[in-house]
Amino acid sequence: MYRQIVILTGAGISAESGLRTFRDQDGLWEEHKIEDVATPEGYARDPELVDRFYNTRWSQLHGGDVEPNQGHNALVRLEREFDGELLIVTQNIDDLHERAGSHRLLHMHGELSKGRCPRSRQTFLLKDPFGPEHTCTCCIPAQRLRPHVVWFGEMPIGLDRIQHALDTCDLFIAIGTSGTVYPAAGFVDTANHHGAQTVEVNLVEADRHSQFQYHLQGKASDIVPRLVDQILSGNVIKDNIG
Incomplete structure (x- = not known):
């Protein structure tokens, strides 16, 4: 048919x-303002905050209780x-x-399991939570990987x-x-x-x-x-x- x-x-x-879904009933994303954790500008201001936000999601996804x-x-x-x-x-x-x-x-x-080079846009599979130690292998000097997630203001x-x-x-x-x-x-x-x-x-x-x-x-x-x-x-x- x-x-x-x-x-x-x-x-x-x-x-x-x-x-858990990102967006709560009050419009926050897991107690955070969207502009702080889901925009390129928020990442530029505080990459550690954004990394922690997605690492919380990472921990939930890989905590052992979540299955298809x-x-x-x-x-x-x-x-x-x-x-x-x-x-x-x-x-x-x-x-x-x-x-x-x-x-x-x-x-x-995008995908939570990947990081992306902000310069070349090449993606890398990550086996650990996000952090400053995760850098690309495509650039000299190596660039810190950002979450491979489409943020507000970016094209899907x-x-x-x-x-x-x-x-x-x-x-x-x-x-x-x-x-x-x-x-x-x-x-x-x-x-x-x-x-x-x-x-x-x-x-x-x-x-x-x-x-x-x-x-x-x-x-x-x-x-x-x-x-x-x-x-x-x-x-x-x-x-x-x-």
Whole structure:
């Protein structure tokens, strides 16, 4: 039934694995102002503060209690068994998709497990938390690595590839994301414009202004495996996925 699928995942799917979301109800990012820990200017002012902020996230991710859930695992099954084109675009900077076994994956907001040279933009895999001892091997003198994370005011990664996939897909699914921040907020409009079926999976009720054709309310770990069953069986996704 479907030949080209794009899936967008957000904080909701990681939250089910026990990862705390960045943004709190009061708008702070884990008790910090956004401009202090999630902007290039904040990093220039106080790189140690920014490193500590992401190292807290690192410690939570590698603390031993956080593992991929059934939502992640179902997407791996889809990748292995679907014989069409598939691209998973994640807004998350954790590695839970990779741990589950996903490969057709694009991290549009970067990756917590990598540092980036501020001069060459080359990335380096890190096995330890961020610190001044982490420097690049591409420059002389070596540059201190910054988190490989897209901050406010910076362009998300892979937008050209994402745009092409949305232009040609026949199914777009958003999982665990509010989809209110651009450019991701425009993905559903692009998919709709090109005639794709659009499906939203979220814990909260659908916004009355939502552009998604179908809204499935519930946990990703519960709904996504059933969605994958439907896709692989060749059935059209509807409101009731049984």
